[in-house]
Amino acid sequence: MRIRIIGALVALVLAVVGGVVLFLYVSSAEQRALGGAALVEVYVVTEPIPAGSDVATVTDRIEVDKLPAMAVLDGGVTDLNQIEGLVATTDLIPGEQLIRARFEDPDVLAARGDVPVPDGLQEISIALPVQRVVGGAVLPGSKVGIVISANTPDATTQFVFNEVLVTRVAGGSSFVPESDEEESAPVSEIMVTLALATPDIEKLVWAAELIEEGTAGIWLTLQPDAVDTSGSRPVNGANIYL
Incomplete structure (x- = not known):
């Protein structure tokens, strides 16, 4: 009985020693394979x-x-x-x-006119008078806020979107492009392409259609990274002075 116990203990010790030796060998092999690289x-x-x-x-x-x-x-x-x-x-x-x-750098991409559209968004373009596009300061890669003012019976003005990505900007008939060329002519509108989610595009198109009817307006604001968008509220004739 004692011999069996001793044999079992010896076998256990050999198994442990064998496992340690194998581990050290594998580790050594990995180090050799890596050439000692850190x-x-x-x-x-x-x-x-x-x-x-x-x-x-x-x-x-x-x-x-x-x-x-x-x-x-x-x-x-x-x-x-x-x-x-x-x-x-x-x-x-x-x-x-x-x-x-x-x-x-997103500014570098913007300078090349190469602004990727974030996953899940779509592009849509609207033409706006230069004074409604921050005087032409909006560029590809800019983040803008969108204010919609509806001149309907319940005439209301409010920020509808914030931090919207601008992917392209082109002069229509809206600002004087910065250029040394003498033939550069002023334009009266700027075509701005925006990246928006599907439901937001529907809202923007609704406002753009009202512009065609002369019953609404769209204004863009140029928003820095640390913009504070709190405190927005619908503004109308009843509360503008409050």
Whole structure:
């Protein structure tokens, strides 16, 4: 009986020792395979990220992974501060590393007239007099507020949308384009293309149709990143002085 117990203990000890030896061997093999390279933390995509996305809005779609230095792509993002304030210039798929070259300053994209439409939104264009487009200061990539003023029996003016992305701007008949060319002529309207969700497009078209009838107006405001949109309320003849 005692011999059996001793045999079982010896077998258990050998099994433990064997497991430790195997673990050390595998670890050593991995280190040899990596050539002794240190592991580097780099961000990788875990869920699809559409073009135009700001990294601040997709932190739940990326994670940190440890890779050998030799496997980290040139420009691989190891710190989100490297792409702070930038937007993706192309769709990113799960498994790929975040690369600085695939992000750009939205102002640079705007200067090229290359503003991606966020996933799920559609583009729509409206032509407005220059004074209703902040004197022509609205550019591709700008974020604007939209105020609709209906001159109907219950005439009401109110902000309807905030932080709407402008994707394109073109002079119609609305501002004097900035140019050194002498032939640059003033225009009276600006064609502004906006990215909106389907229900919001319906509201904008309703207001635009009223403009054609002369019973409504649309004004755009240029909104900075830290815009305060609180305090908005319907304004009409009954409360304008309150």
